[in-house]
Amino acid sequence: MSHLLKKPQRVVKSEGVTIVHDITGEQSNLEYVGFKVVDLEKGSFYGEQLNGLECCIVALTGRVDIKEGKETFENLGTRDSVFEQKPTDSVYVSNDRIYEVKAVTDARVALCYSPSEEQLPTKLIKADSIDVEHRGKYNNKRRVHNILPDSDPSANSLLVVEVYTESGNWSSYPPHKHDQDNLPEESFLEETYYHEMDPPQGFVFQRVYTDDRSLDETMTAENGDVVIVPKGYHPVGVPDGYTSYYLNVMAGPVRKWKFNNDEDHEWIVNRD
Numbered sequence: 001m002s003h004l005l006k007k008p009q010r011v012v013k014s015e016g017v018t019i020v021h022d023i024t025g026e027q028s029n030l031e032y033v034g035f036k037v038v039d040l041e042k043g044s045f046y047g048e049q050l051n052g053l054e055c056c057i058v059a060l061t062g063r064v065d066i067k068e069g070k071e072t073f074e075n076l077g078t079r080d081s082v083f084e085q086k087p088t089d090s091v092y093v094s095n096d097r098i099y100e101v102k103a104v105t106d107a108r109v110a111l112c113y114s115p116s117e118e119q120l121p122t123k124l125i126k127a128d129s130i131d132v133e134h135r136g137k138y139n140n141k142r143r144v145h146n147i148l149p150d151s152d153p154s155a156n157s158l159l160v161v162e163v164y165t166e167s168g169n170w171s172s173y174p175p176h177k178h179d180q181d182n183l184p185e186e187s188f189l190e191e192t193y194y195h196e197m198d199p200p201q202g203f204v205f206q207r208v209y210t211d212d213r214s215l216d217e218t219m220t221a222e223n224g225d226v227v228i229v230p231k232g233y234h235p236v237g238v239p240d241g242y243t244s245y246y247l248n249v250m251a252g253p254v255r256k257w258k259f260n261n262d263e264d265h266e267w268i269v270n271r272d
């Protein structure tokens, strides 16, 4: 199996709390992006001190209360399945702060991390403030929920986005990359993809490759898998009959998403 593909680990941390993924430190070799998925049974708590990391807590499914300092945001989350395709609530918490998530119902949260030094205010990102974007045409159509885009200055490094790709379509396509710290031409952003499929026995193909093919891996991502994109192009293809969801976390030295398409496939975007 590719070292870029991570299967759910489901490590029980405490009563009612299961760490589904922990893509931090040595698990990933990423410098700028960390990622966890945590399942919480109703009434259970998960919290931590963010030593040198900022964090965006995304209420993937279920309802949660999130506490940071004197603030508590109650009953966050809008859906029982990501495939309800409605935006959800998230909370941005700055580096070195302590936060706690309490499960109001059974819930799944994503924790998106990046190193950060400058303190920013804790921010509730309400579902109804999320910009929903429809991109692409032909078999390249996808629905995008911009949770923390680069136009929103609420974070120091983190970019967070949800993407739905319908049956038989492609996303992150034509293949694009953002692995050169060379603005304004291109930014360097590492990336993680947390995948789900509807129905859940589905799978998608994700290729991660560079121009010189020193990296060229094509992976089958199944429901709940994470794909790590340290560099290179990273298109996703969705088989007929299945809908794909993924949550992207991106971060790098500059908080700007400036990508370039693979020139061989640029014509795809230029079709009438």
Ligand SMILES: O=C(O)C[C@@H](O)[C@H](O)C(=O)CO
Pocket (backbone or CB within 6 Å): 135, 142, 144, 161, 163, 170, 171, 172, 173, 178, 191, 234, 248, 259
């Ligand atoms: O297909 C899309 O538009 C989503 C992708 O852009 C995805 O968010 C990504 O590849 C980010 O680099």
